[in-house]
Amino acid sequence: MKKLFKLFFVSACCCSLAACEDYLDTSSPSNMDDGFVTSSPSEALKIMSKAYATYRQGGAMFSLYDWNDPLRSDVEYYCEGPGPNNKYARMAISETNVNDLQDGFNGSYSVISYTAKFASVLAAKAEYQADLAAGRTSAWTQLYGEAVALRALTYFNATLHFGDIPYGYENTAITEYQLSSRFAIYDKLIEELKAVEPYMYRLGEGGITGERISRTFVNALIGKIALHAAGYQTIRTDMEGLYGDVQFETKATDATNKCAYVRRTDYKNYLTIAETYFGKAMGEAAGSAKLLTVDERAGINNPFQRHFQYSLDLQVSPETIFEIGCPQGPGPDGMAANGEYLYAFGRASSGGGSNGAPTKVFAATRMTPAFYFGGYANDDPRRDVSGVVTGADGKGHEKLIPFTTTKNKADGGGVCLNKWSYCYMEMPYTAKQRCAGVNYPVMRMGEIYLMLAEAKAGLGKDGEALSLVNEIRRRAFGDQNHDLKGLTGEAMKKAVLDEARLELFGESRITWFLIRGGVISEAAVKAQAEIRTICNNLRTKGYHEFANGNRFPAYVWTKQVTGPFMGYDCKDASDPVNYPAWRGIYDYTKTGYKVDGKNHNTAIKGLFKTLTDAEIAAAEADGYKKTDYGIVYANNEATYVANQMGGIENATDVPRYFFPIPFETLSQSKGAVTNGYGLPQE
């Protein structure tokens, strides 16, 4: 009997489990479904938090010094001699490897995956559908718009840097896929953005700041995508039928690398879209965004600099349309998020990786001497805000940056980008490099003005284009005396481009004005020729003189003087310490750093005007020392020519500025996806 009972008990146990099929349906309170994570707008925002962070961390926005964009123009170059970090800026296709930008490519699609998934989950939500049906802008429609727009921004950036790419395969198991035409992608993105834009908050509404995507930014993004669709660009000629019915007018062709520099023949349709939506971004959808024309600071009147100062103060400027938020210092878990911007593009510092004064600033972007000495009017306050001849030694002292090509930071490379300088921060973060806390700029109002001017000039609306350029100039100079007058046709287009160089130096934008304008190869060849002339004059005459009367000297006379102090607006060219303006050195003793010595600031004589023998004698008597300057530039002529888009040798060359699509995406495509433009396949 006992045996029978046991048998019965065991059988019952087995059967009860067998019936329990749902034993294998597992769950955990740590694993959440779509409904749980979108239960409220504040919960749902956590997914956008991941998407934005992925954009910042995953290489989507910052691969290889902002995709080499700020290093590839006729006024910008990279701080070292030719190498892997600037091979795409030099368009040195033979040096590229197929997986060079693997992280940027895959990281971009990771952002696309998150935003596409999030948008599809929100689209199915009853609350979102109700708000949409009622024509109501709400937290739900705002979030949906943000997801669609961040996806669009990422796809758009991917087309700029990889050309034609596979579109729409995110979150799908695929065995077959192909390239999509960038023009088809632009059309889709514009349509999607047009659909969400009316239901999003303008800047300043609904708690939306420039650190999130707003209706303001989406309008401007539509304009920017349309402007790129309309502009000149390099397309592939090895893919029959890739561009469908789109017709092109051709500027140049490259039979060897099977590509051409073209623009679509119906480009004016796209310029009209750009005109409309830039207009909205500046008008009805602007919200709190504006061109910053007033500087409220005592003793300083430089609204142009004020914009960048907001960023150094870790605040969002009213001129910002969108920027990616970055933390200062490591997070609560001790991990330091990507705070690369000031490290890569700040004013150079030769400091160490931690506890410097300030810490290392690589300062990738440099200003050609031709532009620094000859490109600006001498009373243009933007020159000294944009470029600087001195950096920091990393031990609390200012120092002249030489033109040495084998060293970077403040030890070589020449005139440095100055818009983001540690020294102008109220309390610079000096414990660790790469975590200064300065946000990554994505778009500001000044850029919209100039893009709209470009669109209007392209549509023949020269008067309107001119007045936009003049608004930018009035903000810079603070008066109307510097207005340009009576420009039309090609002269107007050139004026927009010239203003873009002055206004947007170092902001990764000039290269695109050149590419869209169809002039990048001409600009490259012209800049290279000018370098050769400058170097020759430096060697033979000891200086090169520019049309504005400035001279780029072979030697300057420098000495270290007391301090530390910072320079602000200074118009007195005879002041060797405060001129050029916007330099000097922060008092790093405030950060707890033990700064040695007494002489912290650098006085420079003979920088824009060569000294007479008598002046040299007087300066040397005063303790100034003769210092190699332009002569080092001249001695490295070949390096500087190579760095100035050296891959372009003729004005009729097709510019090949794209990155390779990485190998895994090529190899699994069964031959449907290849790299064009002579880029490697393997």
Place this chain on the structure above:
Amino acid sequence: MRWSNTLNYNFELGKNHRFSILAGQEVTDSGGTSLRVTASYFPSNFTKDNAFAMINQYDPEKGKSQAISSESLPERILSFFGRVNYTLLDRYLFTFTMRADGSSKFAPSHRWGYFPAAAFAWRLSEEPFLKNAEWLDQLKLRLSYGQVGNDGINSSLWSQTWSAESDSRQEYIIGNAYLPSYKYSASQMANPDLKWETTITRNIGIDFGFWNNRLSGTIDAYWNTTKDLLMQTAIPGITGFTTTYANVGQTSNKGIEISLQGVLVDKKDLKITAGFNINFNRGNVDELADNVTGLYGTQWASSGTYPTSDYILKVDEPVGLVRGWVYDGFYTVDDFTYADGVYTLKPGVKDIKEGQIYAQLNGIGGRPEGQTAFPGMARYKDVDGDGSIGDEDLTVIGDMTPTHTGGFNLNITWKNFDLGAYFNWSYGNQVYNANKLGTLYNYKESGVYENKLAILNNAFKPFAVENGQMVSLLDDPAKLAAANAGATMPFGYNETAVVSSYGIEDGSYLRLNTLTLGYTLPKRLTKKIGIQNLRIYGSIYNVFTITGYSGLDPEVNTNTAQNKQAYPTVGLDWGAYPRPRSFVVGVNLNF
């Protein structure tokens, strides 16, 4: 938790039929919770124990604190199984088993796997016609077939869910404050089609012992197949993911294993035994899933490695094929015409296509635009005969699979002394010597005139040392040619790390792995102090190796998943620590 219930029933039918029947059921459930609390900057008088005991007493001005908790997704298996053993006449043994396993790691429609197995053994030595054979101790024939399932992957891979992000770098920042974030639970793309991996084993074997087991051994032939291999596999980044788990294909191993043990001498004071084993194994990739290209790369020189995928899985070939260019010596001065500092390749001499690799030559002379070749640069075979070297000339350049591997040992005991020697070998395999290829790689930070490994002594040199100074030879082709008349290696200035057959070598070896000499003290001495047995011995490991391999060790022990590859990067020699030779002296004591 693991909970098993089995029911066993043994019975006999008559004298000759014995049965054992087992039915069972098993449940496993595992999971866990974690809690992590971190804080930094504690008062200076705090010890680590104080800090752990009062973790909230950190300095919030300077320090940071974080608490993260999570509960993992349970991993559950529900199994039912049965087994029947049938023994006929104590000589014929039959076993049949059947398992049904359900795993929570797969989607409901793929949860259950069914795994049958059967075995047969025939004790030949028990047969009446052999039972009385004096020379035979044991003879047994074995036959088996079985299937086994594997679900060895994480739990949350078949469906996409969300989890809390714990890495602050993956959180956005608004107004200088961190915004918490939700991420996908798995970094791999979810695959609802995942199913059990099944290994099918088929074996036929003989166990034997002759002459009082003076000679014994086993011979086995096997054919094992693993189908629906469950592995992480690379997917195109355009999906938003770079990897997924999938049933990627099928592999098999066929082989013969022979193992022999013999007692050569068995006397009172002298005993000599020897053992020998040899294995002939041939692995094979039987099939690959549609989205698996079989290409995978070690990237030992990171993105400078060419080709990106230096390994390939090919259907009907073994695992461990290396792919690259076929080395064909190097360009000599005679291949070029020289004028004004520029070396122009003569017509008819094949060049490497522009953009294929990047050979850094700045500072050491000129080439015409569009030419890759330069005197001293390695050259490669134009496999497809199209007139130049490019991607299309990439081919399988090495097979890392040995023809056979094995070992033998000899043990001699003489009086109280014992001596053991253990050898092992591998024959017919190749080794991918990336260290050697690496010496030809010269990334941008390295200069032309920097120090190099000694093996580059005989490499092509663009310079000479005259009066203690380095001088370039490039402006005088005749001098350059004369100086390099005896060069046996290409120069080492490639900015691209090219994988070529130059780095593929025969990896056969014979190694005396262990040599041991021992002495056991006579028991009459040790017993007095209460010790049963006391043996003193000395061993040498890695005594010597006979090999033609030029690297440090032909038995390469580099991580076989270089570059985090899911597929094995077998036979790669890259940056491994040299195998040590160790000397050990020891004492064995028994009380």
